[in-house]
Amino acid sequence: MNFDSYKENKGNILLVDDLPENLQLLSDSLIQLGYTVRSVTSGRMALKTVKVKQPDIILLDIKMPEMDGYQVCKTLKADEDLRTIPVIFVSALDDVFDKVTAFELGGIDYITKPFQMEEVVARIENQLTIQRQQRLLEQENIKRRETEEILYQSRAMLASILNSSLDGIAAMQAVRNPATGDIEDFRCLVVNPVIARAFGRNREEMIGKLTLKKFLTTFKPELFNLFVNLVETGEPIKRDFYHPLGNSCWYHFVAVKLGDGFAITIRDITGRKQIELALKDANQKLEQLVNVDGLTQVANRRCFNGRLQAEWKRLAREQQPLSLILFDVDKFKLYNDYYGHLAGDDCLIRIAQTVQQTVHRPTDLVARYGGEEFSVLLPNTDLAGAIKVAQSIQQVIHAQAIPHVKSDVKNIVTLSLGITSLIPVWDVKPDTLIALADRAMYNAKQEGRDRYCTN
Structure with missing residues (x-):
């Protein structure tokens, strides 16, 4: 990871850990990357520090004397002024109970020691990005509420602001069938230049005219019925829509009932949408960084551990079987020694x-x-089903016929597989499944390799 790319995205970080060496390691690394860092060695000092100056993020250890990290987090979340500060727990505790407790108390993330600085920085930057987006969205909502308030003012006040508004503003009156009373179209009463440009007209050509239904027929026909329902029920409409127009393409509109018609405000949110899409892309890249093995592009150990915990809980509730196959490459050290590590990497990728x-x-x-x-x-696979999968794996690897002249098993790459299956129960740890599969794999090696054993 190129740390230099983070230097322009500075943030104020508070480190809380009772071990000075841990604080020094984190502090030095983060300061070098351009963050502002404060460090304290106890929970009570942390609470005093945040009241003096609130940080953007708190990195909080759990096991500390007098007041542990859980108590600190609970105290922060109970304080109206401090509860929004994101707390990332950094702890050597790796039990799922500790992590669940951390999140239940309001922690936003959890990093297990020993950690990699790349992971710490990625998680910090993710939270800082979310904070920036939240501030932008809050500003956007404030502007929307201001615009909605204007809609309820008199026509005289509207006339004075319409021409200067950056938002599109219009007021429509229902045109009803004299015989049935059904709404057939809407007549434009008030419109500002922004709306007029969207229709490809000027304001004078639109006021007093029946233009809405014809326009919506070529744009979004379903909106007409929504506007009719708005007038009849008084239920406001709020939604985003896509409509390329010049340099803009995303808009948000709010429509509210106004007499026997409605008032509508339209705002260009193209910039906000682009930020949201960029954030989504960043989150997807972070997810891949955290859960995918860099060499083979399958799931990594971290992803496996998380899935095992989740499936163990789910299948314990449903009382359905969970199976596990562990396998490794027979005589792989000899393969690496003879063919070289690059060829070894290619072999693992291929497998x-x-x-x-x-x-x-x-x-x-x-x-x-x-x-x-x-x-x-x-998941949801019994031992017989797992054996079929293991057999299929053996067959496809045999079919690959990857040469391995130094193997005393066969002259091609082979696997030793261990298989186990359990119906999870609450008072048994998921690691039991791993231990059983590992023992079965050991037996497969002892019996001559290139085979599977069950346990």
Whole structure:
């Protein structure tokens, strides 16, 4: 990761940890990246510090004497002035209970020690980006409320501001069928230049004319019925819509009932939409960075651990089986020594992608567990189903026929697979599944490799 790209996005960060060496490590790294950093060694000092000057983000350790991180977070969230400060827990505690507790108390994220600075910076920047977007959206909402308030003023006040407004503003009156009373169209009573340009007319050509239904027929025909319902029920309409016009393409409109018609305000939100799309793209890239193995492009160990925890809970509730296959490449050290590490990397990529294509269900997960070891998590699958998957994996890897002349098993790359299946229960840890599969894989190696064993 190129840290220099973060220097222009500075933020005020408070570090809370009772170990000075931890504070020094984080503080030095973050200051070097351009952040403003304050450090304290206790929960009570942290609470005093934030009242003097609020930080943008707090990085908070959990295990501290006198007042732990949970108590600090709980106190912050109970204070009306401090509750919006994002808290990222940084702790060596890796149990799911600790993480759930952290989030229940109001933590916005959780980083497990030992950490990588790239991950810390990515998570900090994600929260700072969200804060910036929230501020922009809050400003946008304030402007909308101001515009909506103007709509309820008299026509005399509207006339004085229409021409100078950056928003499109118009007032429409219902035109009803004399016999049935049904709304057939809307007559334009008031319109400003922004709205007129959208219609391709000037204001004088529109006022008093029946133009709305014809315009909506070529734009969004379904809106006409929504405007009719607005007049009949009084239910306001708020929505975003896409309509390319010059350099703008995204708009937000608010329509409210006004007499026997409605008033509408239209705002160009192209800039905001572009920011939202950029944020979504950044989040997707962060998700990939955190959960995908950089070499093989299948799920990584972190992603596997998270999915295992989630599936264990779900299937414990449903009392359905969860199966796991652990496998590694036979004699892979000899492969690396003979063919070279680049060829070894290519071999792992090929195996990972082949297995990924073999395991078809969306709920199944293929992950690189570590080194040349991989895992396949199979929810709602019993032992017989897991064995079929393992057999398919063996067959497709045999079919690849990757040469391995230094192997005393076969002259091609082979796998040793361990299979296990359990119905999860609440008082048993998910790690039990891993231990059983690992033992089965060990047995497969002891029995001569290039085979699977169950446990």
